[in-house]
Amino acid sequence: MMPQATxxxxxxxxxxxxxxxxxAIQILAADERIxxxxxxxxxxxxxxxxxxxxxxxxEKMAQGExxxxxxxxxxxxxxLGCISLMDIQDGEAELGYWVGVPYWGRGIASAAVxxxxxxxxxxxxxxxxxxxxxxxNPASAKVLLRQDFRHTESKASSCGYRRQQEPTDYFELVAxxxxxxxxxxxxxxx
Amino acid sequence: xxxxxxxxxxxALAQLYNYFVVDTVTTFETDPIDxxxxxxxxxxxxxxxxxxxxxxxxxxxxxxxxxxxxKGRAAYQHSxxxxxxxxxxxxxxxxxxxxxxxxxxxxxxLGVHCVLAGIAQPNEQSVALHEKLGFNKVAHFAxxxxxxxxxxxxxxxxxxxx
Numbered sequence: 001m002m003p004q005a006t007x008x009x010x011x012x013x014x015x016x017x018x019x020x021x022x023x024a025i026q027i028l029a030a031d032e033r034i035x036x037x038x039x040x041x042x043x044x045x046x047x048x049x050x051x052x053x054x055x056x057x058x059e060k061m062a063q064g065e066x067x068x069x070x071x072x073x074x075x076x077x078x079x080l081g082c083i084s085l086m087d088i089q090d091g092e093a094e095l096g097y098w099v100g101v102p103y104w105g106r107g108i109a110s111a112a113v114x115x116x117x118x119x120x121x122x123x124x125x126x127x128x129x130x131x132x133x134x135x136x137n138p139a140s141a142k143v144l145l146r147q148d149f150r151h152t153e154s155k156a157s158s159c160g161y162r163r164q165q166e167p168t169d170y171f172e173l174v175a176x177x178x179x180x181x182x183x184x185x186x187x188x189x190x
Numbered sequence: 191x192x193x194x195x196x197x198x199x200x201x202a203l204a205q206l207y208n209y210f211v212v213d214t215v216t217t218f219e220t221d222p223i224d225x226x227x228x229x230x231x232x233x234x235x236x237x238x239x240x241x242x243x244x245x246x247x248x249x250x251x252x253x254x255x256x257x258x259x260x261k262g263r264a265a266y267q268h269s270x271x272x273x274x275x276x277x278x279x280x281x282x283x284x285x286x287x288x289x290x291x292x293x294x295x296x297x298x299x300l301g302v303h304c305v306l307a308g309i310a311q312p313n314e315q316s317v318a319l320h321e322k323l324g325f326n327k328v329a330h331f332a333x334x335x336x337x338x339x340x341x342x343x344x345x346x347x348x349x350x351x352x
Binding site for chain 1: 191192193194247284285288291292295299
């Protein structure tokens, strides 16, 4: 796999995580609303959990199982959330993301997903991306549908910190001529 | 996207750089270089353990940034000289800052302490970029270069990394 690239959009920079990101992740990920709808974030979020997670990510990235990006704002490198390709195997991966509560409603997840999807197909030559979203989290499903993910099935899974089985929607996006072509948007931030 | 330079980028990098060789005083080199020479330079930088990053947009190389050891003697081991070039028309869109920030983050992770950048004067755009990134002017060498039959000053900007 190629060394991790830094991806640009008109407002965001998706870049490798750094140890210096731990304090921002610690604050954003500790919000119950983040843990409530993601698969791997505990709640309460223990002291030092962000640092621990960064070390875990580094190991999984070294083994080629994951690629994780910090979602940052282009102007000031502020950490807004994280986006990952997980369980990378045979050209397939599971897409996961979260955006910090203070940054909701600005289209950040959509822009980040759009950019990472293109990277996955165009540069990492993946064939298929999967994603799952709790049925009670339509905002996140909308992000996927906007990028042409297709709803494949609905079944129970545990996707929140409570580890309860809940109705979950599964999505996938298969590489096509369109996903391989799309052009990068030029960055416009000063 | 911003990614490490690869061998296949050499021709495009040479082309991008040669504009500055032939038409500007930004670099004090005066003869254009070919892809082979550029490939050697990239390998030299990477072999020294320092980053050479390219900025690619729609499959085209529109910029690069790299660092070389400031001087060879042992006590200079934590100091580098950084370089950034953006293709014509690509400056002023935040691209340079994105590229430079990534270079500095990688230098920082490598334990580099001091980053120096020489800027042939005048070059408002480059000075603005460096100062935006936290560089301060630390030196000014008057008429240290001669290109296109005129004397050229070089200012040095410095940023210390923790």
